[in-house]
Amino acid sequence: MQKLIHIDMDAFFVSVEIRDRPELANLPVAVGGSSKRRGVLSTCNYIAREFGVRSAMPTSVAMRKCPNLVLVPSRMDAYKEVSIHICEIFSRYTSIIEPLSLDEAYLDVTDCKLFKGSATLIAQDIRETIHRETGLTASAGISSLKFLAKVASDYNKPNGQFVITPSEICSFIAELPLNKISGVGKVTFEKLKSLGLEYGRDIQGVDQSIINNNLGKFGQVLYQRCQGIDKRGVETTRVRKSVGVERTFPEDIDDLDTLCSILTDKLIPELKRRSEKYLHERKISKLGVKIKFNDFHQTTKDFTYPNFDEGIFLDLLTEVVKRGDGKKVRLLGVHIGLSDIESKSQQFELSW
Known part of the structure; x- marks a missing residue:
């Protein structure tokens, strides 16, 4: 059985900025373009999120929600440098790494012998190593299913981790809101709710043809996810489409x-x-x-x-x-x- 970890850096871009400028630590901070140039936020720290500020939000909207927001321009070279360091840390535990972006990746630690093969302890050590060497925090999700590892990494953010063991998969999915599953966006979730489908348990108990007829190819994927089926492994190469x-x-x-x-x-x-x-x-x-x-x-x-x-x-x-x-x-x-x-x-x- 696979042992998969999804690592997600906490507010990565803005965390790098605050690390390099400690005077910003207790302020609402965001990385993004100027509101005068129709800018959009790349990310923001958790203080700013308390005001309703979010990633991908127009800067003008963010400034209205949080007038004291400190806006910092992007430094992509700095973020890439840190990201390379983080990937090197990953390679100390496994060679099977699938980067999704500069700040998140899947790791397959099935054959890792550290900590007697405990994926939970491996994830904890990775996070501690990242913090010790970069000054940044990361969150982790651990599961035998790829989509659940990603879901789990969001459960104890920031600077936490969450484990879904094989014996917990069915019960966890039953209580999982469908919009927590990758691919279920706002429009799809509203469509599912109109069919009376809001949680994993709702799809677990419905005929698959209903899902397929309403969601097409993705319906089959979603139905399988809710049955605890995800045969995907960690892909070490990704092809631009x-x-x-x-x-x-x-x-x-x-x-x-x-x-x-x-x-x-x-x-x-x-x-x-x-x-x-x-x-x-x-x-x-x-x-x-x-x-x-x-x-x-x-x-x-x-x-x-x-x-x-x-x-x-x-x-x-x-x-x-x-x-x-x-x-x-x-x-x-x-x-x-x-x-x-x-x-x-x-x-x-x-x-x-």
């Missing part, structure tokens, strides 16, 4: 010609530049345009096509703008999908 570029505007735009110019003169050239290193061995599978309107409603339109085509991008832009029914545009993005890998040499690993 798309490349994208987006821009948030200083002021909302309601003119299609202006949006078209931004698309063709700035976003598409930047997308081509970012895509170059992947297109030597990969192929384009689709083109897409994303828009976020001034009410924060977001919509995306894709078209299956094997090459960059400015005309198709412009057609997609026209379609998604129409969906706003006259609303101004806050953000515009373009992306390409990448085809399946054709040889093992085309795989790459996310580094810490």
Whole structure:
């Protein structure tokens, strides 16, 4: 049976800033862009969260909720340096590591002999080592199922850990709100509640066809999760599926010609530049345009096509703008999908 640990750093970016600037320790602090430039928060500390401030919140909204919020600009190089150190710590316990981002990863410690193979004690030692060597805290979730390890890491945040043993899996899932399961967002959760499904136990006792008919392919995944089935292991290589570029505007735009110019003169050239290193061995599978309107409603339109085509991008832009029914545009993005890998040499690993 697998022994999996999900490690999640606590408010990572902002914790690095507070570590390096101790005078901020008892203040509400966030990392993000200026409200004058339509910025968005990357993360915030737990003091700021008490005011209702959250990651991915527009800076202007965060400042209204917490007028004393200290806003710090992002220092990505510093975060990457710490992240590399943390990954090196992980490697002392196992070589089977799946980074999800700079601040979280799955570890398979099934064959780790430390602490007589106790995943609970291994996770505790990893967290203590991270704190001792970096000055930062991390939380951990431990389970034999991948999705439950991630759920568990959020239970005793910050600076804590939570274990779901094999014998506890069924009872734990029964009481688990469905929106705690990865993939169940706000819209999906509302749909599930409309069907009378709010907790794991509700899906455990319902016919699978009801879930599949309402949620499609994800319905099957969700049904299996709630039955305690998750056969996924920790993946040491991850394959990029798309490349994208987006821009948030200083002021909302309601003119299609202006949006078209931004698309063709700035976003598409930047997308081509970012895509170059992947297109030597990969192929384009689709083109897409994303828009976020001034009410924060977001919509995306894709078209299956094997090459960059400015005309198709412009057609997609026209379609998604129409969906706003006259609303101004806050953000515009373009992306390409990448085809399946054709040889093992085309795989790459996310580094810490």
